[in-house]
Amino acid sequence: MATILIGTSGYSYTEWVGPVYPPGTSQGEYLNLYAQMFSTVELNFSYYRMPTADQMTRLLDQSGTQVMFSIKANESLTHTIDPDTWKQQANAFMSAVEVLAGHDKLGAVLLQFPYSFHYDPDRRRYLDAVLRHMGSLPLAIEFRNAQWYNNRTFQALRERNVALASIDLPALKGLPPVVDAKTADIAYIRLHGRNEETWWGSDAAARYDYLYSKHELETWVERIRAIAQQVTMIFIYFNNHRRGQAVANAKTLLQLLGKDRDS
Amino acid sequence: MMPQSSIVHLNITDFAAAIAIAKDRSLADVPFVVAKAGAARAIVLAVSNKAREEGIYSGLPLTHAQRMVKNLKVLSPDPRAYTIAHRSMEEIASTYTPTIQNDSGGHLYLDLAGTSSLFGPHIDCAIHIRNEINRRIGLTPSVAVAANKLVAKIATRAIRPAGIVGIRSGEEADFIAPQDALLLPGVGPAMAKILSVTGLREIGELAALQDHEALALFGKKGLVLRDSAKGIDCSKVSAGNLSQRKIRRTVDFSEPLLDQTAIQAALATTIEDVGLEMRQSKLEAGSVGINILYADGVQTACQEKCFRPLQFDTELVEAACNVLCRAATRRVRIRGLAVTLADLDAPSRQADLFTPEKLERIGRLQVAVDRSRLQFGPEAITLACSLFHA
Numbered sequence: 001m002a003t004i005l006i007g008t009s010g011y012s013y014t015e016w017v018g019p020v021y022p023p024g025t026s027q028g029e030y031l032n033l034y035a036q037m038f039s040t041v042e043l044n045f046s047y048y049r050m051p052t053a054d055q056m057t058r059l060l061d062q063s064g065t066q067v068m069f070s071i072k073a074n075e076s077l078t079h080t081i082d083p084d085t086w087k088q089q090a091n092a093f094m095s096a097v098e099v100l101a102g103h104d105k106l107g108a109v110l111l112q113f114p115y116s117f118h119y120d121p122d123r124r125r126y127l128d129a130v131l132r133h134m135g136s137l138p139l140a141i142e143f144r145n146a147q148w149y150n151n152r153t154f155q156a157l158r159e160r161n162v163a164l165a166s167i168d169l170p171a172l173k174g175l176p177p178v179v180d181a182k183t184a185d186i187a188y189i190r191l192h193g194r195n196e197e198t199w200w201g202s203d204a205a206a207r208y209d210y211l212y213s214k215h216e217l218e219t220w221v222e223r224i225r226a227i228a229q230q231v232t233m234i235f236i237y238f239n240n241h242r243r244g245q246a247v248a249n250a251k252t253l254l255q256l257l258g259k260d261r262d263s
Numbered sequence: 264m265m266p267q268s269s270i271v272h273l274n275i276t277d278f279a280a281a282i283a284i285a286k287d288r289s290l291a292d293v294p295f296v297v298a299k300a301g302a303a304r305a306i307v308l309a310v311s312n313k314a315r316e317e318g319i320y321s322g323l324p325l326t327h328a329q330r331m332v333k334n335l336k337v338l339s340p341d342p343r344a345y346t347i348a349h350r351s352m353e354e355i356a357s358t359y360t361p362t363i364q365n366d367s368g369g370h371l372y373l374d375l376a377g378t379s380s381l382f383g384p385h386i387d388c389a390i391h392i393r394n395e396i397n398r399r400i401g402l403t404p405s406v407a408v409a410a411n412k413l414v415a416k417i418a419t420r421a422i423r424p425a426g427i428v429g430i431r432s433g434e435e436a437d438f439i440a441p442q443d444a445l446l447l448p449g450v451g452p453a454m455a456k457i458l459s460v461t462g463l464r465e466i467g468e469l470a471a472l473q474d475h476e477a478l479a480l481f482g483k484k485g486l487v488l489r490d491s492a493k494g495i496d497c498s499k500v501s502a503g504n505l506s507q508r509k510i511r512r513t514v515d516f517s518e519p520l521l522d523q524t525a526i527q528a529a530l531a532t533t534i535e536d537v538g539l540e541m542r543q544s545k546l547e548a549g550s551v552g553i554n555i556l557y558a559d560g561v562q563t564a565c566q567e568k569c570f571r572p573l574q575f576d577t578e579l580v581e582a583a584c585n586v587l588c589r590a591a592t593r594r595v596r597i598r599g600l601a602v603t604l605a606d607l608d609a610p611s612r613q614a615d616l617f618t619p620e621k622l623e624r625i626g627r628l629q630v631a632v633d634r635s636r637l638q639f640g641p642e643a644i645t646l647a648c649s650l651f652h653a
Contacts, residue, residue, distance in 0.1 A: 119441055146434070150441040150465075151421040171431055177438055178386055178408075178429030181422045219387040223427065226394055229403065230425060 002187070002228040005040035005068055005107065006254050008246040009190070009239035012045070019244035031062040038250060040068040040107055042190075042237040047072045047112075050092050056099035069100050070107040070140070070188075070235055077130060078113050086126075090133050097137065107235050108163065108188055109134065112142040115174070119147035131160050140165050140188035140235075146176045157183035165189065166227070168220070170196040180223060182230040189224070191249070193240035209242035212249045214256075221256050268432045269376040270500065271389045272415035273352065273396070273404040276424040277321070278369030279309035282344050285401035295336035298325045308340060312424065351400045356392055364412075364500045367608050369404070372412050374500040386429040393427070410435050413448060413496030417466070420446040435494035440467025447491055454488075457481065466492045510537045510548075510604040519558035519596030526597060530587055531580050531649035533602045536641065538576045539633055541604055547572035549606025551579065553586045558596040565590035572608060575629045576646065579604070 011034040017025050021033050034041060043059070045051070051071065059069065076082065076089040093109075100106035111130070117123055131139065141157065142165035143149070157164050163184040168191040169175050180187075193210025227234060236253065238246035275281050279297040284290045294314035296307045305325040314335070319328045329335050345367075353365045359382055362374035373392070375385040382388040386408045393406045407418030407428040414435045418428040421442050430438045444450060444458050444466050461480055463469055469477075469492035477485030501508065512533050520526050530553075541548060551573070552566035567586045573579050583602060591597070635644045 146437060147441050149421075149438070151443050151446060152441075154422060154426075173431075173434060174437075177431060177434065178427065179422065181426040181428075215383075219383065219390075222387065222390045222394055226390055226397075226427060229397065 002231045002234050004224065004228060004234045004236065004257060004259065006236045006250050006257075006259075007038040007040040007042065007067075007238075008034075008241060008250055009042040009072075009237045010044045010241055011041050013241055013244075015242075016244045016247070020247045028062070031059060031067070032064065035063045035066040037247065039066065040070065040235060040237075042110065042235075042239075043069055043071040046093070046096075047075050047078075050074050050076070050089065051096040053096050053099045056096055060100070060103055060105060063105075065103060065105060067105070068107045068235075069105055070237070071097055071100070071109055073109055073111045078111055078117070081126060083126075086130065087133060090130065094134060094137065101137065106138065107233075108138045108140045108186060110140045110142060110165065110188065110190075112165075113144065113148075115144040117143070117145055119145065119150075119153075128156075131162055135160065138184075138186060139163070140184075140186070142167060142188075142190060143176060146174060149176055149179050154181050154183055161185060163188045166223070168192060168194070170194045170199050172196055172199055175199075180227055182227070185232050187227045187231045187234040189227075189234065189236040191220075191236070191238045191240065193245075205242055208240045209245070210240045211245040212238075212240070212252075214252060217249065217253050217256055220253065224257065267379065267385050268408050268410045268430055269374055269385050270409055270411055270415050271371075271373040271375060271385065271392070272407045272409075272412065272419050273356070273369075273371040273373070273389075273393065274407075274416070274419035274423065275369030275402050275404045277309045277311070277315075278348075279338075279340060279345065280311045281369065281402050282341065282348055283338050284311065285348075286344065290336075293336055294319070294332050295338055296325070296328055297338050297340055298328075299340065300325065300337045348400055348402065352396055352402070352404075355395050355399060359388055359392055362500050362502050364502065369402075370416075371404075372415070372500045375408075386427075389429075390427060409438075411494070411496040412498055412500065413491060414439060414494045416448050417442055417446050417494075436467075436470065439492070439494050440465065440470060442466050444469055444492075447488075449488075449491065454481075470494075508607050510541050510544075510546075510607070511601060512537050513554075513599060513601040515599040516597065519598045521594075521596045526591075526600070527584060527587070528649045530583055530600065530602065531646050533600075534579045534583050535576055535636075535645060535649065537602055537604050538579050539636060539641075541607065542574065542629070542633060544607075545609060546607040547574045547609075548579065548604040549573075549608060550604075551582045551586050552603035552605060553583060553590045554601040554603070555587075555590050555597055556599045556601075557593060558598050561593065561595070563590050563592055566603070566605070568606070575625055576632070577625065580646065580648070 012030050074093050097106055140163040161184045163186050164181050165188040166180045193208050195207055195210050198206040238249045240246050294317055295311045296314055297309040298305045298307050307321055307323045307325055307328050310319050310321055317332050319331055349365055352371050353363055356363050356371060356373050360373050360375050360378055364372040375388055389406050389408050393404055397403050403425050405419040405423050405426050407415040409415040409418055409430040410432050417439050418430060422428055444463055445455055447466055469489055472489050477489040481488050514529050514533050549572055550566055550568045554564045556562050565586050569582055573582060632644050
């Protein structure tokens with residue numbers, strides 16, 4: 001049975017002071033407090049700005065090396081790809097996360113591709129190249145465009161030992177179907193909330209303003225158990241970060257799985 | 264609110280190998296095949312994951328497989344274990360829905376329509392069933408929930424050897440379009456060759472063909488193929504175990520008969536009818552049964568298991584005549600008879616739905632006869648021995 005680690009996508013939200021962190025908590029204390037609740041976190045600031053080795057070292061210190069980090073790839077590798085410079089960007093990203101890997105605290109690197117990343121020959125070639133280039137790292141991939149959910153993609157990811165993220169989204173046309181496909185030794189699960197009304201055409205705050213019900217999480221327990229039979233480690237992250245709802249849901253899921261923070 | 268997709272397909276890849284591993288976990292990391300080792304020209308019936316990684320596949324001659332992997336472990340088929348596993352899977356599923364189609368080879372179709380108030384969303388229920396099968400019998404099916412059996416089967420093939428897929432109602436065509444055309448049920452080796460020559464790789468490319476293009480490329484079956492590629496499938500989940508399903512026809516004589524030639528002619532005509540239905544369903548018969556109704560109201564019956572599965576009219580007629588001889592124990596005029604084909608099963612090799620594989624002479628003849636009968640009616644072409652009845 002796999003080791004299951006549960007956390008949230010990001011931990012550094014000022015609006016969490018109050019609902020999650022005690023009033024008066026400073027930003028530098030967030031991670032330490034977070035580490036007392038969860039054993040893993042998905043870093044997502046790295047999507048907006050290229051991370052550095054120094055930042056990673058500081059995060060390790062702040063977490064007391066109690067947290068396993070997954071990290072979202074920079075947008076220059078997934079959303080704003082420049083054919084001439086992406087390898088330099090990838091190298092910069094890889095050298096930063098090497099610090100985490102060196103301390104055995106790198107869970108996975110998440111490559112999250114947008115809806116506009118279509119299943120066409122150019123993008124397939126790029127994907128092949130970037131997965132080869134970053135192949136020394138544990139990789140997970142999330143597609144928002146349903147075209148990628150086909151047997152050739154699954155097989156290609158299996159051959160490269162890259163996890164296909166299982167994602168929880170609203171049931172909207174064009175978004176990916178429910179797919180849990182084992183393509184690597186690890187599994188990666190992201191829960192984004194199910195806001196059908198605000199998914200398109202609103203800001204991230206509204207999109208991810210969602211609280212899963214206990215019943216919705218109970219149904220995930222069965223899926224997680226099914227996945228756990230096939231992999232060695234499962235990373236589960238709640239991205240419904242608005243008002244600390246991700247924390248509440250992550251804690252509930254831990255309880256439902258009969259686990260504590262250190263599971 | 265969109266209606267929920269309710270058809271579930273549970274698919275255990277390489278069923279025979281999976282059963283062997285469930286019985287002996289140490290086999291999980293061993294390359295092995297299931298085959299009748301002593302048989303002349305034995306072929307590989309099922310392959311373990313490790314053997315597949317070595318390039319071995321079902322249908323490969325066993326001697327060839329043994330050359331590919333030294334000391335390849337060869338397990339004999341265990342039909343009893345397969346039956347028990349199928350029964351167990353059906354028993355688990357039957358606590359969630361009465362509508363179960365239990366096909367052979369590790370395939371189970373369920374229709375969960377109307378069960379969500381009891382068991383929640385269909386995808387959750389399907390996962391629950393999958394986990395229960397895993398807990399109780401150690402098998403790990405791929406699971407798909409879709410609007411129909413065709414799309415659900417394509418989905419489990421897409422993620423095999425294991426995984427879960429839920430396709431929202433209305434998005435079937437979108438899901439299957441980028442899948443490999445070889446995943447389309449009914450596409451066998453012969454069809455694969457045509458696809459390769461035409462350069463059509465994805466199901467969506469087949470779905471986009473115009474009528475005249477489909478007909479030009481694939482002949483009369485082109486339109487069926489094209490519609491399948493669109494995800495169109497109106498077939499229902501046929502409740503009951505495939506092996507328990509039967510194809511039956513009765514014939515009542517206008518006046519009671521004693522003449523053996525006339526009775527056998529009627530029997531042949533009836534066999535042609537049930538045989539055609541059986542082959543249209545891509546099945547073969549494991550046994551033939553005859554019921555006789557005598558003029559005095561007495562009935563007798565006899566059923567015989569066949570030495571090997573029967574597909575063609577000539578072999579079905581021969582078997583039926585033998586059974587008739589045993590059933591007709593009285594020298595009394597016969598008022599009517601019934602023919603039953605039972606122990607039905609899918610042919611041991613994947614049938615090519617759209618373009619038949621190269622068959623032996625008798626097979627080719629049967630295909631031609633069936634085609635004529637379907638197009639011009641049952642009287643168009645018939646066995647000579649049935650003319651007496653006609």
